Amino acid sequence: MARADLDKQPTDVRRMFDTVAKRYDLTNDLMTAGIQRSWRRSMVEAVAPHRGDLVLDLAAGTGCSSEPFGAHGATAVACDFSVGMLRQGKKDRPGLPFVAGDGTRLPFLDDTFDAVTISYGLRNFVDPVAGLKEMLRVTRPGGRLVVCEFSRPTNGALRTVYLDGFMQALPKIAAVTASAADAYVYLAESIRAWPDQAGLADMIAAAGWQHPEWRNLTGGIVALHRATA
Numbered sequence: 001m002a003r004a005d006l007d008k009q010p011t012d013v014r015r016m017f018d019t020v021a022k023r024y025d026l027t028n029d030l031m032t033a034g035i036q037r038s039w040r041r042s043m044v045e046a047v048a049p050h051r052g053d054l055v056l057d058l059a060a061g062t063g064c065s066s067e068p069f070g071a072h073g074a075t076a077v078a079c080d081f082s083v084g085m086l087r088q089g090k091k092d093r094p095g096l097p098f099v100a101g102d103g104t105r106l107p108f109l110d111d112t113f114d115a116v117t118i119s120y121g122l123r124n125f126v127d128p129v130a131g132l133k134e135m136l137r138v139t140r141p142g143g144r145l146v147v148c149e150f151s152r153p154t155n156g157a158l159r160t161v162y163l164d165g166f167m168q169a170l171p172k173i174a175a176v177t178a179s180a181a182d183a184y185v186y187l188a189e190s191i192r193a194w195p196d197q198a199g200l201a202d203m204i205a206a207a208g209w210q211h212p213e214w215r216n217l218t219g220g221i222v223a224l225h226r227a228t229a
């Protein structure tokens, strides 16, 4: 298997997502056999949005992670730095407010949002702690952070099957729908290199967020981290 460039240079990350944008939503469903839908429901439950809340969904891509907030009466702003993902999102979800922006220099004033969320995005930042600090800047005091990210299965056998078996197969599965199998080699390697649940909680605290805690989904394949501004 080809090795992915894990330097995560923003221009390369942006280009990579531009190339997978068209089939991104479909590939997600295929790769997770639809389980990602229940992860998205858990994400919204973790945010517990109130009617009228303003939520920033950072690294929103096509807006698939932003869309569910509307059903709870909240407004989610979908922000991303990949023009390809934003374009696809505007086409598929014309009702969502999409904003072009880099997570390390957000185009929003201090204390703007009631909650900030990021799903499967933080792992792609060159400096995740800098991104988390920027998210804190735009969240009002007492506001919430929820990070949804791939993590470490807690059960040893599941960890082996997932990290060694599934991650090897991932680019082949993705090749069925996505044109850029390389992007999914990157995905597998970036998941392997990402900190475990406690490591991410430490990053969140290092950025200045209060009371970080997490909940595992599907045995820890995904973890939801919550914290308060």
Ligand SMILES: C[S@@+](CC[C@H](N)C(=O)[O-])C[C@H]1O[C@@H](n2cnc3c(N)ncnc32)[C@H](O)[C@@H]1O
Binding pocket: 010, 013, 014, 017, 058, 059, 060, 061, 062, 063, 064, 065, 079, 080, 081, 082, 085, 101, 102, 103, 104, 118, 119, 120, 121, 124, 125
């Ligand atoms: C795996 S996709 C996640 C999309 C969506 N949130 C979801 O749940 O499916 C990761 C997204 O993060 C975006 N991204 C990565 N680094 C970013 C940054 N520094 N600023 C803004 N967006 C970023 C990419 O452009 C891509 O659309």
